[in-house]
Amino acid sequence: MNRQVLASAVTITRTIRTGRERSSPIVPRASVAGRALMIVVAIMTFLACLTLGAVSLVKATAATWQSQISDQATIQVMPVDGTDLDARLTQAARIAASFPGVSGANVVDDAATKRLLEPWLGKDLDLGQLPVPRLVVLTIDGRSPPDFASLQKRLSEQVKGASLDDHRKWVDRLVAMSRSTVVIGAIVLGLVLAATVLTVVFATRGAMAGNGDIIEVLHFVGAESLFVARQFERHFLMTAFRGALLGGLVAVLAFLAVALWSARNLATPGADQATALFGRFAIGYDGYAGVAVIIAAVSILAMMTTRVTVLSYLREIAMREAGRG
Amino acid sequence: MIQFDHVGLRYGMGPEVLSDISFRIPPRSFQFLTGPSGAGKTTLLRLLFMSLRPTRGLISVFGRDVATISRDELPLLRRRVGVVFQDFRLLDHMTTYENVALPLRVRGKDETVYRSDVVDLLKWVGLGERMHVLPPVLSGGEKQRAAIARALIDQPELLLADEPTGNVDPPLARRLLRLFIELNRLGTAVIIATHDLSLMDQVAARRLIIDHGRLEIYE
Numbered sequence: 001m002n003r004q005v006l007a008s009a010v011t012i013t014r015t016i017r018t019g020r021e022r023s024s025p026i027v028p029r030a031s032v033a034g035r036a037l038m039i040v041v042a043i044m045t046f047l048a049c050l051t052l053g054a055v056s057l058v059k060a061t062a063a064t065w066q067s068q069i070s071d072q073a074t075i076q077v078m079p080v081d082g083t084d085l086d087a088r089l090t091q092a093a094r095i096a097a098s099f100p101g102v103s104g105a106n107v108v109d110d111a112a113t114k115r116l117l118e119p120w121l122g123k124d125l126d127l128g129q130l131p132v133p134r135l136v137v138l139t140i141d142g143r144s145p146p147d148f149a150s151l152q153k154r155l156s157e158q159v160k161g162a163s164l165d166d167h168r169k170w171v172d173r174l175v176a177m178s179r180s181t182v183v184i185g186a187i188v189l190g191l192v193l194a195a196t197v198l199t200v201v202f203a204t205r206g207a208m209a210g211n212g213d214i215i216e217v218l219h220f221v222g223a224e225s226l227f228v229a230r231q232f233e234r235h236f237l238m239t240a241f242r243g244a245l246l247g248g249l250v251a252v253l254a255f256l257a258v259a260l261w262s263a264r265n266l267a268t269p270g271a272d273q274a275t276a277l278f279g280r281f282a283i284g285y286d287g288y289a290g291v292a293v294i295i296a297a298v299s300i301l302a303m304m305t306t307r308v309t310v311l312s313y314l315r316e317i318a319m320r321e322a323g324r325g
Numbered sequence: 326m327i328q329f330d331h332v333g334l335r336y337g338m339g340p341e342v343l344s345d346i347s348f349r350i351p352p353r354s355f356q357f358l359t360g361p362s363g364a365g366k367t368t369l370l371r372l373l374f375m376s377l378r379p380t381r382g383l384i385s386v387f388g389r390d391v392a393t394i395s396r397d398e399l400p401l402l403r404r405r406v407g408v409v410f411q412d413f414r415l416l417d418h419m420t421t422y423e424n425v426a427l428p429l430r431v432r433g434k435d436e437t438v439y440r441s442d443v444v445d446l447l448k449w450v451g452l453g454e455r456m457h458v459l460p461p462v463l464s465g466g467e468k469q470r471a472a473i474a475r476a477l478i479d480q481p482e483l484l485l486a487d488e489p490t491g492n493v494d495p496p497l498a499r500r501l502l503r504l505f506i507e508l509n510r511l512g513t514a515v516i517i518a519t520h521d522l523s524l525m526d527q528v529a530a531r532r533l534i535i536d537h538g539r540l541e542i543y544e
Contacts, residue, residue: 023436026427028418217414220374221428221475222404225396318396 026218026231027211034235037203038243044196045247045298046254048189052290053255053283055185060284062178069167069174073148075105075136078161085134092159093136101146104139193301200236200302204309207232215314229310233303240302244295252291255283326352326483326514327373332382334368342368344538346382350483350516355509357525358518360535366518367411369535370485373516374408375399387482404432407476407513409486413468415460415475421467422447422456425474432479443478450474450504451497465492473501483514490524498524 075092079085093105108116113134114125121130140146148166155162208215218228327350334343343365350356350373358366371377372384375391384391387402394402407428415424422443423430429439447456450470460468469492476484484505490498502524509515516533519525525532532543 023430024419024423026416026419026430213414214416217416217427218431219400220376220403220408220410220414221431222400223431224400227431315396 025234027207027214027235029235034239037199037236038239038246040199041196041240041243041298041302042247042250044192044199045244045294046251047247048192048294048298049248049251049291050254051185051188051192052294053251053287055182056283056287056290058181059178062174062181066171066174066178067142070145070171071140071142073102073138073140073164073166075138075155076133076163076165077136077159078133078163079131080161083160088159088162089134089136092155092162095154095158096136096138096151099146099151101141101144102138102151103141106137106139108135108137193298196240196298197301197305200240200305201309204232204236204306205313207235208310208313215317225311225314228314229307232310233306236306237299237303241295241299244298247298248291248295252288255287259283326350326354326387328383328385329372330383330385332372332379332384334372334377334379341380342538343372343379343535343540346540348533348540348542350514352482352514353509353512354531355506355515355528356517356531356533357528358516358533358535359520359525362520364535365538366535367487369540370408370487370516370518373483373485374406375402404428404479405482407479407481407484409469409472409476409484409489411487411491413460413472415463415468415471417460420457420459421452421463421471424460424471425456425478427475428479439478446474446478447471451500466494466497469493470497470501473504477504477508480511481513484508484516486515486517488519488521489517490519490521495523499527502527 075096077085077088077092089107093107096102097105110127113127113132117125117132148164148168152164155164215228218231329346329348332343332346333341335341346369358369360366368377372379373386375386375394378391386394387405389398389402415421416427419427425447426436426439426443429443430436444453444456447453450473452467452470452474455463455467460471463471469489473486473489476486486505489505490501493501498521505515505517506528517524534541534543
């Protein structure tokens, strides 16, 4: 009772101070499971943003890999007894360079080949002692690539032991991986949003059950269902918006922290490996725009879910009353 | 205004709590609804307020058959009826002023339009000094008056009051009765459900007496 007296005193003081009373919300804020719902929405939004960030990172990295790989092709020339390997390499490079769409053909020389094999075969490697295949690296004009089938045919006809690798197999795999990542990301995002909707449904129904007396009075004084729904909507929109904003901000901070870590550890082997795999750990403007879209989407989704839940709950009450009579 | 024709009501598969009820409430009329506890007064008021539907018979409210009224139309019809509940049904988190102004707020009216009307009515029912306190700190009589003020604020065509003087002393009960009579004189039809014989004796009004689910009318 003392708290109620205090509340009355606060109301009177407020009225005196402002000269005019601000209307109390029809559904009291404390009666809606605010904080718990806000935290759940924050966690859901954080997970949704992380998923979006991971998908955009993988997609961007896969696109970089794809463009790097598709800009090059490799001719592999196997050593064959009784033939001059260097002459065959030069011939293969000449044939390739004559094809439209090939802007460069460079034979990987002995020294470069040794450097490539050094991690596995050691420093003092004598290429003449081992049947090591040699490579010609072709630079491809990405806008009008050469006819790889004809090139392959010419090489196998004219250069003994030569084969062409146009990296198509790798590009196809990367495209497939990138697409599966996007699909998995979309599924995770869908599940997270579905879980958010269900949480809001439970919270709304709980709040309505807890405020049954208020809803009844509103009906008795002639409130329409939409008016009742708006009273709850306002609460849940604000609660969900605060939760989504919190989750989104934490996700942005997480992105920034990883980007900072990646930038600070550029020279370390761990960071090198990570950079080689994922490129730079940085989310672009579109990633941040995605976070903003998720925050708005979660808030609006919560509001719409509340409206639908309240209206269906009111319909249930009306049917129960009609059935009782 | 209101017409009941052979109305019966049962809850589920139980016995009929109201049987074969027929009566008319003309516009601008004044009547008491009385009978022993558990006789069905509150149930009859709920039928009048369209929060229950009859299991048989016909109820017509403001010329509309309640069986054909859609959910969307109900609020508009209810706005023409003021109800005073036995247990007041005030919202504890809103001040007396806000509780009384609630029907107007629900109708989307601006506070600047209705503020002085609400304040005047609160003063009239003797709650001028209590308008900014919350219901939990009001006495039973004050809550009763706040509930009555809420029912009257939009000048309803029909007022339903369930034991409106049950929690007040005789002088205040007389004052509230005068308020109802004044309201009736201004054009509102009034139905007061009460046990209070002394209250009924103060006004020569029609009496609807309900007993064991059946209704008798004394003009």
